[in-house]
Amino acid sequence: DTEVTQTPKHLVMGMTNKKSLKCEQHMGHRAMYWYKQKAKKPPELMFVYSYEKLSINESVPSRFSPECPNSSLLNLHLHALQPEDSALYLCASSHLSAKNIQYFGAGTRLSVL
Amino acid sequence: SQELEQSPQSLIVQEGKNLTINCTSSKTLYGLYWYKQKYGEGLIFLMMLQKGGEEKSHEKITAKLDEKKQQSSLHITASQPSHAGIYLCGADRSGTGNQFYFGTGTSLTVIP
Numbered sequence: 476d477t478e479v480t481q482t483p484k485h486l487v488m489g490m491t492n493k494k495s496l497k498c499e500q501h502m503g504h505r506a507m508y509w510y511k512q513k514a515k516k517p518p519e520l521m522f523v524y525s526y527e528k529l530s531i532n533e534s535v536p537s538r539f540s541p542e543c544p545n546s547s548l549l550n551l552h553l554h555a556l557q558p559e560d561s562a563l564y565l566c567a568s569s570h571l572s573a574k575n576i577q578y579f580g581a582g583t584r585l586s587v588l
Numbered sequence: 589s590q591e592l593e594q595s596p597q598s599l600i601v602q603e604g605k606n607l608t609i610n611c612t613s614s615k616t617l618y619g620l621y622w623y624k625q626k627y628g629e630g631l632i633f634l635m636m637l638q639k640g641g642e643e644k645s646h647e648k649i650t651a652k653l654d655e656k657k658q659q660s661s662l663h664i665t666a667s668q669p670s671h672a673g674i675y676l677c678g679a680d681r682s683g684t685g686n687q688f689y690f691g692t693g694t695s696l697t698v699i700p
Contacts (some may be wrong), residue, residue, distance in 0.1 A: 479630070506685070517676055517690035518631070531686045565630055574685025575621050575678065579630030 481566050481580035489588050490556060496583045498549040498566030506574050507549040509541060510565040512582070518565055524549060525571060556587045591615065592677055592691030600608050600697045601667050604671075609662040609694045610676035618683040620660045623690070625674040634662075664696075672698045 479500045488494050498507065506525050510518035523531035524543045538560075540552040549566055563584050567577040595610045611620065622634040635644045637653035637660060644651050648665045664671055675694045681687035 508688075515693075517681070517693050519690075520688055523686050563628065567631075569685075571685075574618065575637060575680050575688050576673050577631075579632070581630045582628070584628070 476543055479566055479578050479580035479582075481564075481583050483542060484581065485584050485586075487586045487588060488553065488556065490558070493552070494556045495553065496551040496566075496585075498551075498568075498580055499547055500568040500578070501547055502578065503546075503570075504568035504570050504578070505546055506569045507543060508567040508569075508577065509549070509551055510567065512563040512565060514562075517532055522551075525582060553585075556585075558587050561585055561587045589680075591689065592679060594677060594691040594694045596694060597692070598695040598697075600699065603613075603668060603698055603700050604666055607664050607667055607696070609675050609696075611660045611662070613658045613679065615658070617653075617657045617679050619679065619693075620651075620657075621678040622651050622660070622662055623676045623678060625676060625693075627673065631676065636686050667698045668697045669700055672696055 482497045508523055509521040511521055512518040520533050521535045522541045527543045527546060538555050542550040553575045563582045566580045566581045591614055593612045593698055599607055601607050619638040621636050623629045623631040635649055635651045640655040640657045642653050650663045653660045675690040678688055
């Protein structure tokens with residue numbers, strides 16, 4: 476199984492809502508990532524988890540809150556987002572020994588109204 | 589300016605034609621990675637190049653990293669509609685795997 480599953484595929488939320496994005500993998504990868512991708516731009520790294528611990532937070536606003544409850548799951552909790560946060564959110568995972576060879580999910584397309 | 593600049597920004601080719609995408613770094617690279625993204629979807633890892641002068645091939649795609657490790661090219665031979673998508677080069681600022689970033693991207697359209 477080389478699949479990274481992200482849910483939901485699409486999400487529309489208001490600026491006062493709280494929602495969560497979910498990501499799951501069963502490849503035994505101990506590194507997991509969140510990326511944000513705006514239209515016609517490359518993905519930008521947001522968070523890196525290694526052994527279920529946050530190792531990198533690329534200066535992401537606190538309205539984005541990641542969580543890694545176990546080695547297979549990664550969540551991104553969203554609260555009080557702004558319209559400019561509308562984007563494709565991608566989850567990825569990798570082996571710790573090859574962190575730049577990442578397996579990506581199909582993404583969650585988020586619209587903030 | 590971007591750390592990883594790709595050219596061209598977009599490419600439209602007739603099926604069966606060859607094409608080349610370039611990725612230029614402003615710094616010496618620890619390694620260079622090529623990914624492909626179908627429009628609005630996740631990315632698929634294609635190839636990794638680590639040594640200067642290294643060349644790798646998979647099916648009809650060949651990637652090279654120059655001797656100084658500051659430029660890479662991706663060459664597709666006899667393009668097919670299945671090659672269409674966005675090609676992204678990537679690198680790691682720290683060499684530890686914690687600061688991966690992508691190039692500006694090249695959008696490829698293959699006309700049947």
